Amino acid sequence: MISAAVIDIEGTVAATDHVHxxxxxxxxxxxxxxxxxxxxxxxxxxxxxxxxxxxxxxxAGETEVAEILRRWIDEDVKAAPLxxxxxxxxxxxxxxxxxxxxxxxxxxxxLRSWVDGGLAVYVYSSGSVEAQxxxxxxxxxxxxxxxxxxxxxxxxxxxxxxxxxxxxxAEAVGLPGERLVFLSDIPAELDAAAEAGWHTIGVxxxxxxxxxxxxxxxxxxxxxxDPRR
Ligand SMILES: CSCCC(=O)C(=O)COP(=O)(O)O
Ligand SMILES: [Mg+2]
Numbered sequence: 499m500i501s502a503a504v505i506d507i508e509g510t511v512a513a514t515d516h517v518h519x520x521x522x523x524x525x526x527x528x529x530x531x532x533x534x535x536x537x538x539x540x541x542x543x544x545x546x547x548x549x550x551x552x553x554x555x556x557x558a559g560e561t562e563v564a565e566i567l568r569r570w571i572d573e574d575v576k577a578a579p580l581x582x583x584x585x586x587x588x589x590x591x592x593x594x595x596x597x598x599x600x601x602x603x604x605x606x607x608x609l610r611s612w613v614d615g616g617l618a619v620y621v622y623s624s625g626s627v628e629a630q631x632x633x634x635x636x637x638x639x640x641x642x643x644x645x646x647x648x649x650x651x652x653x654x655x656x657x658x659x660x661x662x663x664x665x666x667x668a669e670a671v672g673l674p675g676e677r678l679v680f681l682s683d684i685p686a687e688l689d690a691a692a693e694a695g696w697h698t699i700g701v702x703x704x705x706x707x708x709x710x711x712x713x714x715x716x717x718x719x720x721x722x723x724d725p726r727r
Contacts, residue, residue: 499726502617502673503612503678503681507633509707514705520597526568530561532586533545550563585626589628592636599632601637604721608720612725621646627649658682661691680699682701683711688700698714701717
């Protein structure tokens with residue numbers, strides 16, 4: 499019996515296009531100023547240290563770190579320090595009203611019916627937990643955070659293409675893989691979840707890149723769909 503669904507964001511419940519055309523440019527324009535304006539905070543110290551480490555540039559100053567982070571945005575690198583910085587920048591954007599997130603129109607009703615029917619819903623994205631909270635608090639359909647039981651990202655779970663990350667999530671949620679289902683648009687993520695013993699559902703939307711989701715069960719919309727059946 500499936501007791502919890504874990505959903506990916508980009509490409510699964512929301513458009514990749516929104517992330518690449520709205521969110522990435524928003525963070526790219528602000529990342530240098532954000533580092534400077536929050537220079538004395540623990541979060542910037544962590545972003546600087548982790549970026550230097552991952553880039554193999556131990557002596558990089560703030561300006562070089564900003565350049566590295568901008569390059570990672572351009573290359574869509576899923577690196578924890580970049581995702582931490584973006585989460586903080588987007589949080590401010592949502593709070594000021596400059597940013598509103600995106601969800602495919604079938605998603606709010608589906609999440610509501612799953613939760614009403616007793617299914618717990620968690621989010622697992624490369625975007626930081628902070629970014630995920632901002633995203634679901636500022637959707638065009640209102641604040642949907644009340645529907646979510648928890649959040650996982652690169653920091654508290656690990657990379658989305660590694661089976662060990664799904665085992666870590668199962669442990670945190672307190673359920674075995676056979677009672678968990680992961681919904682994603684990316685075959686390598688679905689493969690990793692399946693390797694960890696989870697159920698998987700490939701969400702194949704006509705607007706998105708990945709149309710061949712391999713051996714996974716596939717749906718094209720979440721409208722009227724119940725992942726437990
Ligand atoms: C709140 S997620 C913002 C998008 C993002 O930064 C990202 O990397 C999306 O990754 P996903 O794992 O959801 O495909
Ligand atoms: Mg995705």
